Amino acid sequence: MDEPTPRELPAGFQEVLDEFAEHLTWQENRSEHTVRAYRGDVDDLMRHLLANGVERLDQVGLADLRGWLAGEQSAGLSAATLQRRSGACRVFFRWARSRGFVVDDPAAALKSPKVPRRLPRTLTRDDAETLMKAVMDAAQLDDTPAAVRNVAILEVLYSSGLRVSELCGLDLSDIDLDRGVLRVLGKGDKERTVPVGVPALRALDAWLARRPEWIGPASRQAVFLGHRGGRLDPRVARRVVHEAMRAIPDAPDIGPHGLRHAMATHLLEGGADLRSVQEMLGHASPATTQIYTHVSGERLRQAFQLAHPRA
Known part of the structure; x- marks a missing residue:
């Protein structure tokens, strides 16, 4: 049986959604991307409920939520998207119960679908060396601010494991060349200090010497600039990496x-402990960092099977 055509959300639901989004932003300090995604997920849930005759939050039961997710799965949504949607649902109803919109939390027993663990594609150490040599050779042939900046972008990303948004958000006051560290504002506005290697510091120093050539009214304290003088756009940084590859x-x-994957993997392969890598990457949980131990473990297993006489 076809599902009824969804109609516009009643004003009351819109007000609840607005309040929920404000809670995520100001109380839970979620990123703009997460707030937008969670709001969209709950909005989709609301429309499903209305289309199926559920017009009040206190009428929602676990079966309604499972039915919604089952329909999403049938529509072809990935396991990762379904996991996020179920997570958004649990966060929403936990908040709704705390605000008195519902007496019982119907999502408390809602389980997330399992997402297959995929080993991230990454570079070997030799690949990383080849990459850095190639961009440095290119910068020597093309002595422009862009070429010098691009070397610094790649060196800093690989050396520090920064997210691209963190790289583009760096200010001049965040760099301590003497101590060899960067101050980084990560997810949830959490600040951390990240060490960087000598090649990355040299590349940064070279870029900072050329940075005045691009300074404009919009530059302010941004470390990395676009050619028009504004703060570097993450899309440009991504393009720099893809072209260099x-x-x-x-x-x-x-x-x-x-490059973030490569940095973490190579650190662990070199003997760094998981906790230190977790802190460098800015992961809230060590479970997030453990994916990189699977990368190293897979390589170790392959080497064992190739080399051990009784493998």
């Missing part, structure tokens, strides 16, 4: 997040 035959076409 073309210099490495048969390497995966990765972006800034791929």
Whole structure:
């Protein structure tokens, strides 16, 4: 049986959605991206409920929520999207119960679908060396601010494991060249200090010497600039990485997040402890960082099978 055509949300639901979004932003300090995604998920749930005759939050039961997710799965949504939607649903109803919109939380027993764990594609150490040598050679042939900046972008991303948004958000006051560290404002406005290697510090120093050539009214304290003088756009940083990757035959076409993967994997392979890597990456939970131990473990297993006489 076809589902009834969804109609516009009643004003009361819109007000609840607005209040929920404000709660996520100001009380839970969620990112703009998360707030937008969660609001969209709950909005979709609301429309499903209305289309199926549920017009009040206190009428919602666990079966309604499971039915919604089952319909989403049938529509072809990925396991990762379904996991986020069920998470948004639980966060929403937990908040709704605290605000008195519902007496019992219908989402308390709602389970998330399992997302298959995928090993992130990453670079080998040799690939990373080839990449950095290629961009430095290109900068020597093309002595422009853009070429010097691009070397610094790649060196800093690989050395520090910064997210691309964190890289683009760096201010001059965040750099301590003497101590070899960067002050980073990460997810949830959490600040951390990240060490960077000597090659990255040299590349940063070289870029800062050329940065005045691009300074404009919109530059302010931004470390990395676009050619018009404004703060570097994350899309430009991603393009820089993808273009640089073309210099490495048969390497995966990765972006800034791929360099973050490579940094974490190479640190763990080199003997760094998981807790230190977690702090460098700015992960709230060690479980998030453990994916990189699976990368290293997979390589170790392959090496064992190839080399051990009784593998």
